[in-house]
Amino acid sequence: MSETKLLSEHYDKDEFIGLAGYKKHGGYEVLAKALKMQPQQIIDEVKASGLRGRGGAGFSTGTKWSFLPKNNEPRYLLCNADEGEPGTFKDRLMMERAPHQLIEGMIISSFAIGSKKSYIYVRGEYHYPIAVLEKAIREAYDAGLLGKNILGSGFDHDMDVYSGAGAYICGEETGMISSLEGLKGQPKLKPPFPAVQGYLRKPTIVNNVETLAAVVPIIKDGAAAYRKFGTEKSAGTKFFSLSGNVNKPGNYEVPLAYPMKDMIYKLGGGIRNGKKLKAVIPGGSSAPVLTAEEAEKVLLDYESIAAAGSMLGSGAIIVLDDSQCMVDCLANLTHFYHHESCGQCTPCREGTGWVDKIVHSILSGRGRLQDIDLLLKVADNMKGRTICALSDAAALPVISFVTKFRDEFEYYVREGRSKVKGTVLYAEMHH
Amino acid sequence: MFQLSPEGLGQVKKELARYETKESAIIPSLYVAQKENKGWINEDVIRHLSQVMEIPESRINEVFKFYTMFNQKPVGRHHVQICSTLSCHINGAPELTAHICKELKVGMDQVTEDGRFTVSRAECLGSCGTAPMMQVNDKYYENLTPESAMNILRGLK
Structure with a gap:
């Protein structure tokens, strides 16, 4: 099976980046159509399409929008382009290759929810995508697609880009709001949910880049057409960022419920250097790891991956071949979460530090057998006890790696070296 | 001041x-x-x-x-940030880092004697499909080998 390029049909064409080229391929025709619809009709269509948040949580987009208060209070749309989940690089592609698709999706969504101002919050490292977006926004203003009375509809909308400054936690929607407010990017307690009280305590919708872009084909051809792809509960197409030990890493747009096996062996060209598949992280580094056997059976939709004990998340598939040491890979992830914990909640701040220390003590040959159960115990205490999901996200890889590959951890403790590769090059890398 | x-x-x-x-x-x-x-x-x-x-x-x-993008101590004119998170890690980031530090004769987060470079570890930079990679100031360099990375760095004055 090949890709289904509902969004990415023209991503290979350089002209699609600019306004003229985007329009040549039907760009902004859907906006013209949407502006003639009733806002509620658009919300209903998006709800009927089954579109779910593509950033990681997978919550129904139309339902999220309907949580907004039904009054004339000013409200904001924030596009989450903080893309920091390890393994994820699809939003970057979308911003670099199709900035106007995102902008069109955002104007339509803003019209639907009655927002006069939107921001695209982009991670600070994405200098090039930011430059592409800023240029596209200027083009849109010059063409009357942003600003006052868009396309003569009477609808006004302003859009701007905001650059983050290097903090994974700002991908969490309330952390992002804090950051945009000029604060440390620390998440806030929910409720109140952002739809009720978000940016500057005004009703705010935060949606991922891919989610907002998907609104364009949904309004173009209708919910029923979108539902032709995927399953009842996981409708439409989705980008998967494939990386790790595969021959052809990259972003692939496929219908949901596409087989993982085909993703790795067909689109991904199989495992590199003639090695064998060992494990797969299916939805960004926070998703529990799957063994090769589990991965080869699973379909890429929200329900199937959940049934296999993991998460579809952001759609970032990290493939590990049989030369990878699971202790080493876990140490890499525990370092990440320790570095990125915002420090606000004790179970996360302390827990990420402790698991990182314990895994690294095993990695350096100083581990004790009881450390393995200690890891599970600390990780268990990090779950469900904090303001946001980072702590759980840090605990899940620990639990899944240790449970599914326990023999490698025990071997490392007993022998003081990796069962798979002997010496691990880690000294300066990890600290 | x-x-x-x-x-x-x-x-x-x-x-x-x-x-x-x-x-x-x-x-x-x-x-x-x-x-x-x-x-x-x-x-x-x-x-x-x-x-x-x-x-x-x-x-x-x-x-x-x-925020990590604000530096709390001096850096070289070219801040070399090597992505070290999982997809890069298993595709040669440790070897890349060791090679660059050795060739530039500098430790992590230090400034080379001529003031040109600082080498740092970065967390996932969203370039996992083109691993390993590094960011030098504002620019991404992807699909690197230790040799190709050094060739790029030698060209930066």
């Missing part, structure tokens, strides 16, 4: 007027100041920004300390 250039001051003033609240201008203004202070930020910079922006030093300081 640090002072923004007239252009830098103009940029900060523009950022102050750009968002719904002036606090949103803290991150963009820290970027402007960092660029004008050879790539890092110290107390002088915070004090000056506080005066210019009419925002308390403590407010600017907490933002400065929270």
Whole structure:
């Protein structure tokens, strides 16, 4: 099976980046159509399409929008382009290759929810995508697609880009709001949910880049057409960022419920250097790891991956071949979460530090057998006890790696070296 | 004492007027100041920004300390940040880092004697399909080998 390029049909064409080229391929025709619809009709269509948040949580987009208060209070749309989940690089592609698709999706969504101002919050490292977006926004203003009375509809909308400054936690929607407010990017307690009280305590919708872009084909051809792809509960197409030990890493747009096996062996060209598949992280580094056997059976939709004990998340598939040491890979992830914990909640701040220390003590040959159960115990205490999901996200890889590959951890403790590769090059890398 | 250039001051003033609240201008203004202070930020910079922006030093300081893209100590003219998270890690980032540090004769987060380079570890930079990779100042370099990375760095004065 090949890709289904509902969004990415023209991503290979350089002209699609600019306004003229985007329009040549039907760009902004859907906006013209949407502006003639009733806002509620658009919300209903998006709800009927089954579109779910593509950033990681997978919550129904139309339902999220309907949580907004039904009054004339000013409200904001924030596009989450903080893309920091390890393994994820699809939003970057979308911003670099199709900035106007995102902008069109955002104007339509803003019209639907009655927002006069939107921001695209982009991670600070994405200098090039930011430059592409800023240029596209200027083009849109010059063409009357942003600003006052868009396309003569009477609808006004302003859009701007905001650059983050290097903090994974700002991908969490309330952390992002804090950051945009000029604060440390620390998440806030929910409720109140952002739809009720978000940016500057005004009703705010935060949606991922891919989610907002998907609104364009949904309004173009209708919910029923979108539902032709995927399953009842996981409708439409989705980008998967494939990386790790595969021959052809990259972003692939496929219908949901596409087989993982085909993703790795067909689109991904199989495992590199003639090695064998060992494990797969299916939805960004926070998703529990799957063994090769589990991965080869699973379909890429929200329900199937959940049934296999993991998460579809952001759609970032990290493939590990049989030369990878699971202790080493876990140490890499525990370092990440320790570095990125915002420090606000004790179970996360302390827990990420402790698991990182314990895994690294095993990695350096100083581990004790009881450390393995200690890891599970600390990780268990990090779950469900904090303001946001980072702590759980840090605990899940620990639990899944240790449970599914326990023999490698025990071997490392007993022998003081990796069962798979002997010496691990880690000294300066990890600290 | 640090002072923004007239252009830098103009940029900060523009950022102050750009968002719904002036606090949103803290991150963009820290970027402007960092660029004008050879790539890092110290107390002088915070004090000056506080005066210019009419925002308390403590407010600017907490933002400065929270985000990793603001450097708390001097860096070389070319800040080499090697992505070290999982997809890069299993595709040669450790070897790449070791090679670059050896060739440049510099430890992590230190400045080379000629002031040209600082090498740092970065967390996932969203370039996992083109691993391993490095970011040098604002630019991404992808699909690297230790040799190709050094060729790029040698070309940077």
